[in-house]
Amino acid sequence: MNVLEGIRARNFLVIGRVGMDLSPDPAGTRTRDASSMMVAMGGSSANIAAGLVKFGCKAALVTKVSDDAVGWYCLGQLDHYGIDRGHVKTVTGEYRTSLAVYETRVEEHQSVIYRNNAADFQMDIANVEAVDYASYGALITAGTVFAAEPSRTAAFRAFELARASGLPIIFDVDYRPYSWPSPQVAEEVLSRAGSLADVIVGNDEEFGFMAGGIEMGLSKARDLAGSSAAIVVYKMGPEGAITFFDGQEIRTGIYPVDALKPTGAGDSFMAGLLASLSEGRDMRDAVLRGSACAAIVVSRPGCAPAMPDTEQLEAFLASHPGPTPV
Ligand SMILES: Nc1ncnc2c1ncn2[C@@H]1O[C@H](COP(=O)(O)OP(=O)(O)OP(=O)(O)O)[C@@H](O)[C@H]1O
Numbered sequence: 454m455n456v457l458e459g460i461r462a463r464n465f466l467v468i469g470r471v472g473m474d475l476s477p478d479p480a481g482t483r484t485r486d487a488s489s490m491m492v493a494m495g496g497s498s499a500n501i502a503a504g505l506v507k508f509g510c511k512a513a514l515v516t517k518v519s520d521d522a523v524g525w526y527c528l529g530q531l532d533h534y535g536i537d538r539g540h541v542k543t544v545t546g547e548y549r550t551s552l553a554v555y556e557t558r559v560e561e562h563q564s565v566i567y568r569n570n571a572a573d574f575q576m577d578i579a580n581v582e583a584v585d586y587a588s589y590g591a592l593i594t595a596g597t598v599f600a601a602e603p604s605r606t607a608a609f610r611a612f613e614l615a616r617a618s619g620l621p622i623i624f625d626v627d628y629r630p631y632s633w634p635s636p637q638v639a640e641e642v643l644s645r646a647g648s649l650a651d652v653i654v655g656n657d658e659e660f661g662f663m664a665g666g667i668e669m670g671l672s673k674a675r676d677l678a679g680s681s682a683a684i685v686v687y688k689m690g691p692e693g694a695i696t697f698f699d700g701q702e703i704r705t706g707i708y709p710v711d712a713l714k715p716t717g718a719g720d721s722f723m724a725g726l727l728a729s730l731s732e733g734r735d736m737r738d739a740v741l742r743g744s745a746c747a748a749i750v751v752s753r754p755g756c757a758p759a760m761p762d763t764e765q766l767e768a769f770l771a772s773h774p775g776p777t778p779v
């Protein structure tokens with residue numbers, strides 16, 4: 454199956470965590486002053502899955518959650534969003550489902566993520582070997598699954614099994630330093646994962662990190678597109694993105710908005726990009742729609758709850774003056 458064909462099957466296997474997000478309510482409140490919290494499903498992989506389902510795609514998650522009230526909350530939320538959780542297993546003992554406390558504010562924004570003894574890192578080979586890869590169109594994962602064992606080995610095994618079934622591998626670099634034993638290990642492991650992926654999405658810092666220096670990030674993205682990957686998206690925050698596809702370098706801008714928070718932009722971008730490609734849209738249009746999805750999420754509270762469906766995305770595009778010129 455080629456990469457676009459796999460995406461067009463609109464049936465994604467998403468590997469990685471689901472967690473609980475808490476944000477002081479109302480928007481603007483600092484955590485230290487909070488008396489009320491908005492609660493929502495979080496975790497970058499689950500967020501991507503939720504975004505895809507909102508666009509009418511199918512998404513199944515592979516991970517582990519704790520067998521406690523927070524884990525059960527996540528299972529309920531996966532059902533709420535319509536994400537298949539047949540491969541979400543519970544783990545007993547002192548492992549805990551990921552918890553994020555982030556502020557809905559941009560200035561002096563605080564995002565505190567609790568991942569001590571994270572349950573999702575207990576995903577193991579048995580978890581990923583239980584999946585029938587041939588029944589999906591593409592595999593998606595985000596970098597944190599590689600940060601610790603047994604999750605790292607299991608995720609590489611999932612890559613092998615996906616590849617053997619002809620599924621394209623879609624990789625959001627999503628480098629979060631706090632989960633890794635050291636930057637050196639992260640650089641080596643994320644580069645290995647990147648070299649195995651067909652679609653790689655990351656920001657300038659993440660490509661720079663894999664390359665060993667921010668100034669080498671763009672060349673790293675270009676090299677990956679020239680060797681192993683069919684699609685590489687190099688995001689540059691407010692400067693937009695450069696997408697390497699089919700021998701072209703496609704530059705796109707962003708849809709400027711008044712951001713309420715920075716969180717969730719990358720997850721929403723990925724969901725919007727893939728959903729748009731799955732609808733047969735061309736690459737430039739798909740990247741721009743991904744950017745619009747990200748802009749929508751940063752301008753509302755919550756991550757998964759803020760992600761748009763087709764109608765909301767169309768309404769945003771119709772009312773927005775358009776992307777920044779490139
Ligand atoms: N303030 C903003 N206004 C409009 N678009 C934005 C804004 N912030 C981010 N975006 C869009 O979101 C995209 C992804 O943002 P970014 O590169 O920060 O992702 P990320 O670092 O992976 O995000 P995160 O890890 O917080 O989910 C950008 O390429 C841009 O299109």
Ligand SMILES: O=C(O)C[C@@H](O)[C@H](O)C(=O)CO
Pocket residue numbers: 472473474494495496497498500551553566716717718719720756757
């Ligand atoms: O991915 C995480 O663990 C944090 C999330 O829960 C939160 O929704 C976020 O930061 C999204 O990028």
